[in-house]
Amino acid sequence: MTQTLRLGIAGLGTVGVGVVKIIRRQAAMLEARTGRKIEITAVCARDAEKDRGVSLAGYAWETDAVALAKRDDVDVFVELMGGSEGTAKDATEAALAAGKDVVTANKALLAIHGQALAEQAEAAGQVIRYEAAVAGGIPVIKSLTEGLAGNEITRVMGVMNGTCNYILTNMEAKGQGYNALFDECAELGYLEADPNLDVGGIDAAHKLAILSSIAFGTKPNFDGIDIEGIQRITLEDIHQAADMGYRIKLLGVAQRSARGLEQRMQPCLVPVNSPLGQLEGGTNMVVLEGDAVEQVVLRGPGAGEGPTASAVLGDICDIARGLRIPTFGQPATMLEAAQPARTGLPAPYYLRTALLDKPGALAKVAAILGDAGVSIDRMRQYGHTNGTAPVLIVTHKTTRAALDIALATLGDTDVVALDPVALRIEEV
Amino acid sequence: MTQTLRLGIAGLGTVGVGVVKIIRRQAAMLEARTGRKIEITAVCARDAEKDRGVSLAGYAWETDAVALAKRDDVDVFVELMGGSEGTAKDATEAALAAGKDVVTANKALLAIHGQALAEQAEAAGQVIRYEAAVAGGIPVIKSLTEGLAGNEITRVMGVMNGTCNYILTNMEAKGQGYNALFDECAELGYLEADPNLDVGGIDAAHKLAILSSIAFGTKPNFDGIDIEGIQRITLEDIHQAADMGYRIKLLGVAQRSARGLEQRMQPCLVPVNSPLGQLEGGTNMVVLEGDAVEQVVLRGPGAGEGPTASAVLGDICDIARGLRIPTFGQPATMLEAAQPARTGLPAPYYLRTALLDKPGALAKVAAILGDAGVSIDRMRQYGHTNGTAPVLIVTHKTTRAALDIALATLGDTDVVALDPVALRIEEV
Structure with missing residues (x-):
């Protein structure tokens, strides 16, 4: 693995420019760390004339990301365009089909099409790396x-x-x-x-x-x-x-x-x-x-030129060093279909609503919560302004399902002036 | 890389037992994630009879870690004994010489002999992994x-x-x-x-x-x-x-x-x-x-059975997945000799001492600091108890070298009753 690793970078926004800068500035460091030269051979962006504050001399220009992805002189397709559909998806698929590894910062693409892309990559023996897609510079x-x-x-x-x-x-x-x-x-x-x-x-x-x-x-x-x-x-x-x-x-x-x-x-x-x-x-x-x-x-x-480029470079170095693992940590064909939980684990909730100035309004709220099995830890009603009174409630642990029943019932009464805000109190 | 990865574990203290437990309990998960079976073939510890709360049936027992390290049926030598000298070092060297990869939790060994071990490993094409040596479960x-x-x-x-x-x-x-x-x-x-x-x-x-x-x-x-x-x-x-x-x-x-x-x-x-x-x-x-x-x-x-075993398993999975990088991130032969800074970057310092009940004692302290170029931000002297008075000083930014000159001079006076405590105030 001593030959040069050749990159094709699609997308020269903030992150793409950050990646180009590091590869130009730190060529010796990257080679010492990975044992290989890492070079950009081609780039692709909408506007070839724009001054991006970094020299792009020596890189082939493509106007079409799919064409970039297929180039013979590209080993790794670096997708920094974004968006779950369209060019980013087409070019990523084209890169995998052409036997390239892929590094991407595209969270939407992976969240929506990750399974299909992982299957395609793994069937072809290619890897997809995407550290920059989640939480920027954090590895x-x-x-x-x-x-x-x-x-x-x-x-x-x-x-x-x-x-x-x-x-x-x-x-x-x-x-x-x-x-x-x-x-x-x-x-x-x-x-x-x-x-x-x-x-x-x-x-x-x-x-x-x-x-x-x-x-x-x-x-x-x-x-x-x-x-x-x-x-x-x-x-x-x-x-x-x-x-x-x-x-x-x-x-x-x-x-x-x-x-x-x-x-x-x-x-x-x-x-x-x-x-x-x-x-x-x-x-x-x-x-x-x-x-x-x-x-x-x-x-x-979580964002910014340097931190996001740092994550992209980490992936590029991994590929240069020969790390080849399945996209989601185990073969895509072994991933199970997620079974969404019908109802989440119980937690206390914070509720805010407002009541109309009617006799028994607060009692009605308390009764509806109780009937749904939602037990109240704290409750506070403020004075009326313009005919409505803010009410704050903290519940004991309850399921979201029970709470939703209570909130739906509340909505059907004639005492609530504000669709309630319900925030989970998370044990961390 | 579909053959079984065979481990020899030297040291069955808290961490060793934790590693054994995970490998026994999570065999299917580890195989799914690495694409290989991970098995323990041999272990080594002082006392073969001791009940460690986990079955060791099916593992060959060695009483000598060096012998374990050389076994033909061991691919990875897992060193969990500790200590920079003696058996841990001998067995690690023996493992590398015998063409084994090494996973270790031994911070002292790497801090003292890391350079030589890295050179030996890299010359032989072996890897040393040591995630558990630093900050326990944190990767x-x-x-x-x-x-x-x-x-x-x-x-x-x-x-x-x-x-x-x-x-x-x-x-x-x-x-x-x-x-x-x-x-x-x-x-x-x-x-x-x-x-x-x-x-x-x-x-x-x-x-x-x-x-x-x-x-x-x-x-x-x-x-x-x-x-x-x-x-x-x-x-x-x-x-x-x-x-x-x-x-x-x-x-x-x-x-x-x-x-x-x-x-x-x-x-x-x-x-x-x-x-x-x-x-x-x-x-x-x-x-x-x-x-x-x-x-x-x-x-x-930073410690404990589970977290430290987690780090050891991370390394084992890396080796199973084929990740092979130099010990310290670049070839050991390329590492430079560290040139220790003669003096650290300036910082404010917190000083605590105690003065004898003599006229002009505090003035003398202030003068000595000033003469050494250490400027005082805050100073406080408390009332005398048993003939001495506590004194607290916060300096402006100063070098440790200047401070040490002042402290040495202070020690030569007849007014200081307590060798000063000096703590750097770190910008984080």
């Missing part, structure tokens, strides 16, 4: 797939969307509402073209689907994830959570029990003194729990 | 060597001795002194046979020497580490640090600058709100900083 794919390979994984959790964590921590730190911080993120360029990918929890759920598959030996099952965004979180929720010793995080949890595979990406309350509770700004954190290792917590930058 | 060797392979590492830091962190955090939490907690650790079995390995910082320094070598491409240089234990830390230090917003941790730092390679394992003050400051009990934490990735923080159990 979490490697830690889970390789470092913890001796563990039966019991739970995976993570805060994996920096924009959501930036909004939530700054609501508390700056006392600004969700909308103001959403606008700030838009101005700072922190949001995807479709912001719902971020604040709606979809981007983070793509990542969770990938981690789940590795952790539990199941086919990636994005559709099986309960996804809820952070759009309805108010300053009131943030402050109430803080009063009780919690912070609100968009937290992904994947857990397998006798009930099946539970996958959630939802705003949750976590203890303020836990590593997850203390995570601020755009930083990511993944918690891996296994039967032998107990708990490992990984923290680092 | 830090893998993260640094592989995950961050695209980075020029700028700094590595870690709290890597759980016993010391247990003592330091419980001094604050329980208000007990060092000696009481040392005795508690002895009773709980948290201490090595030679407790100075723990509280003297030597065990943690072994780990730092290994991380340094990978991070900076230098030969492991344990002798180049400035080591200081936690034995002189008092409750007073803990409380004063807390008052200023810090916690005291036995912190390892390795950093390369134009001055050379700086390696320290010393009690330091770190901000209470930093991940390192928040680390409690026996948990370990390693902070990896690179030019691309910025900062990654890894946290997990």
Whole structure:
């Protein structure tokens, strides 16, 4: 394995440029570490004329990523375009068909089409590496797939969307509402073209689907994830959570029990003194729990040129060093179909609603919760403003199913002025 | 690579038994993940009759680890005996000479003899893996060597001795002194046979020497580490640090600058709100900083049967999957001799001493510091008890060299009643 490893890079946005910079600047270091020269032979992006702040001299230009993927002088197709459909998918399939290994940062592609791509790659003896697809610079794919390979994984959790964590921590730190911080993120360029990918929890759920598959030996099952965004979180929720010793995080949890595979990406309350509770700004954190290792917590930058390029380079070095393992840590043909849990493990919940100014309103709420088997730990009603009174409730442990029955029944009454916000209080 | 991978395990203490348990219990999982059967063919320990709580039926018994290492039916020699000299070293050398790969948890062996062993292994085409040698269950060797392979590492830091962190955090939490907690650790079995390995910082320094070598491409240089234990830390230090917003941790730092390679394992003050400051009990934490990735923080159990066995199994799975990389991440023959920095980077320091009840004593201390170029940020003298008065000083940034000159001069005066304690305040 002493011959040069030749890369074709599709996509020259922030991450692609970061990868080019490292390969140009650190050629000697990379060769010392992998025993091979690592070189870019061809690149592909929409605009060949744009100044990207790095020299692209000496690289062949392709305008078509599929053509790049098939080039004879490319050993590894590095896909940094993004998107689950279209060119990224076509070019990845073409690369595998042409006998190339693939390195990608594309979480959506793997969450949606990972199973088919893994089967194609493994049938052809190729590998797909995707460290940059989950939690940016944190080597979490490697830690889970390789470092913890001796563990039966019991739970995976993570805060994996920096924009959501930036909004939530700054609501508390700056006392600004969700909308103001959403606008700030838009101005700072922190949001995807479709912001719902971020604040709606979809981007983070793509990542969770990938981690789940590795952790539990199941086919990636994005559709099986309960996804809820952070759009309805108010300053009131943030402050109430803080009063009780919690912070609100968009937290992904994947857990397998006798009930099946539970996958959630939802705003949750976590203890303020836990590593997850203390995570601020755009930083990511993944918690891996296994039967032998107990708990490992990984923290680092979830995005940005350097951190994401670092993850891509880690994959490239792995391939240069000859590491060849199945995409999701075991042969794709052995992955089981995920059996989504009908109902998640019980937990306490935080509820916020508002009641109309009617006699017996609060009693009705309490009765409906009790009838559904949801027991109340704490309840607080505030004074009426404009005819409605905010109500906060913390329940004892209950299943989401029981809670949903109670919330549906509440909705049918004539006393509730606000569709309730229900946030799980997660044991971390 | 579909044939069975056959292990010979030397050492059946806590970790060895943990490894045996996982291999017996998770045979199918390990085969699914690595594509090969993983089997133990032979074991070696002092007492063949002892009940270890796990069946050893079907394994050949050796009383001599060297003989185990040479067996024809062993592919991987798993060294879990410990100790830098004697049998562990002899058997590891014998295994490599006999064409076996080696998996070890032995930090002392690698810190002291790692260079020679790596050269022997690489010349013979064998690999040495040692994830369990540093920070127990945390996959830090893998993260640094592989995950961050695209980075020029700028700094590595870690709290890597759980016993010391247990003592330091419980001094604050329980208000007990060092000696009481040392005795508690002895009773709980948290201490090595030679407790100075723990509280003297030597065990943690072994780990730092290994991380340094990978991070900076230098030969492991344990002798180049400035080591200081936690034995002189008092409750007073803990409380004063807390008052200023810090916690005291036995912190390892390795950093390369134009001055050379700086390696320290010393009690330091770190901000209470930093991940390192928040680390409690026996948990370990390693902070990896690179030019691309910025900062990654890894946290997990630093010891114990399950976590350490998890790390050993990770290495075994890597070998089963065909991962073959040089011991310290690049060929041992390419590692440079470490050039220890003559003086470390400047930092503020916390000083505690006691003065005799003599006129002008405090003025003399202040003058000596000033003459050495050490500028005082804060100073506090308490009332005299039994003829001596405690004095606390926080300096502005200074080099350790300047500080040492001041402390030596202080020692020559007739006013100091207590050899000063000097703790670096680390920017984390």
